[in-house]
Amino acid sequence: MDSDDEINSVQSSEDDFMDDEDSLGEDFDAVEEPDDFGFSQDKDIKPRKQAYEVDFKVWGPGQIQDQQDKQVEEVSAVIGQPTESTAILLRHARWNKERLIESYMDKRDEVLESSGLSEDKEGSASITKADDFMCDICCEDGKDLDTFAMKCGHRFCVNCYRTYLASKIRDEGEAARIKCPGEGCERIVDSKSLKLLVTEDLKDRYHELLTRTYVDDMNNLKWCPAPDCTYAVECGVKQKDLTKIVPTVTCSCGHHFCFGCSLNDHQPAPCMLVKKWMKKCEDDSETANWISANTKECPKCHSTIEKNGGCNHMTCRKCRHEFCWMCMGVWSEHGTSWYNCNRYEEKSGSDARDAQAKSRQSLERYLHYYNRYANHEQSAKLDKDIYLKTEKKMTQLQSSSNMSWIEVQFLQEASQALQQCRQTLKWTYAFAYYLARNNLTEIFEDNQKDLEMAVENLSEMFEKSTDQLAGLKVEMLDKTSYCKRRRIILLNDTAENLKSGMILIIPNS
Amino acid sequence: MANRKRIVKELSDVTRSPPPGTRVQLLDESDVHIWEVLMDGPPESVYVGGHFKIKVTLPTDYPFKPPLLSFTTKIYHPNVSNDDKGSMCLGMLRSDEWKPANRISAAIEMARNLLIAPNADDAVEVSIADQFKNDRAEFEKIAKDWTKRYAGKA
Known part of the structure; x- marks a missing residue:
């Protein structure tokens, strides 16, 4: 899996302060980093990172402050300015240490002037x-x-x-x-x-804001977007890589989000497709699509007309042009076959018909994917309701079946797996809408189908009554791990193909 | 009110020596927070011959927040909103650029300079700005026409 190494190397070459991480709270390592003791077989035993995963690290508020202070001290020693001024210079240079030091050595007065330190x-x-x-x-x-x-x-x-x-x-x-x-x-x-x-009461706010701008200025740091979360996540994936990588990270608060766009986890679809898709879904363009599928334009004055009666003999209300709804041809050419158009092959209306057919086809295609996308979104909400009830079920199960609290955890695990898989499935449909068809699309659709079946099977079990659940524990555990496995397979496959450029996106869809 | 001294001083300064082509007075003698500026269209601009009224509203935390300028006389200008507010929001009038040491007279002068040279790159009326950039003759025609129509009387 050379794809992993690629991400790793991107990160390690870019993040110079990663070298100092040892002193900054190992506890917050969210990714297991292999402890390299020089025994090569150690590495083989460690679970490999999946193709769809990226390296990241979660920082707490205190650590961000330390990180900042440390950088200020470092640069201060190099350029020989007091830490106060160095901090200002660094903020002015948006924390680009190398560029600051270089330009400071080159044109000291100019740098001081532009940072307001002259x-x-x-x-x-x-x-x-x-x-x-x-x-x-x-x-x-x-x-x-x-x-x-x-x-x-x-x-x-x-x-x-x-x-x-x-x-x-x-x-x-x-x-x-x-x-x-x-x-x-x-x-x-x-x-x-x-x-x-x-004044004292503003000092905390001031320091909070300073830290905030620090994280905002760093390209490899992002705030966790979960409400009230004070952690920041560090990740080396660059903006330009976002067409090939979907960098989902997990904050210490438990929130999964995309490092590229800060939206909720949207694997396997890349950021730009997500943006496009969401815009498409909320745009009125779909209303326009409906109009073009359900109405026709007057062949003469191009007013939009919706047919509201059974008769094919249309008279445009605006320009009084008379035409046939079926073939779009001029009504007077219909000869004697009034009210029964058999002129379908006539050239006069075929262009208008082509345009109509195309629009209808694209609308149907969109609706196919949208309905499935929306369905999983809706089901995820329903599953969430079940999740809230799960806890109640877990207590009930404990009292009715002599199971211990640990023994009923499988319900919660299943419920969480369900949520996560639905989230993934939802985005596979948005993703598929933009895919150009080739044999990889078929594999993608097979993976999608497998995951979908696994999810529906598991979801169904939740509807069983509490007394049945105890007997279904083994089966449920099996189904849960099967769901997880299917999800990993789908994500891995897609991530690899996305990275290698094997998956083609339809331009301008 | 802590800022009253400052406002009164500014008002007396600006009435004594107003920026060229302008006169300043209180809209209502009892309220120092609302000023009325009468501005003649600058001779070197398309607004020449017009007499424009500008309302200057000082926020309660003035001078820490910028004054609000709005044209009560209708004017065709890329930097003045073409609605019943006639508001202007650029340069030092933006709260992140305003400094408490800035004076209202400077804001009035800026408004006057914008009549002479509109700033099409920071426009509130994008279509007027486009016209200003691409079809100057048409822009000038409409601006002159509006000046005659809405700003004719003093």
């Missing part, structure tokens, strides 16, 4: 009282007024400075790139100044 005016960043001062923001003056200015020299009263920072942090969610309040000044408020000015 040392044009002397002055210490501290709160002082100034003589002959009027704050440009509130227009208050007086010798007793506490004032503050950064190195740029734009001095304002501390109250205004505070209010400004608070409104940026609280209302606008800014943190890393807040500029000096002075007119036209590009200088960025560094974290030392912020510490001096920001």
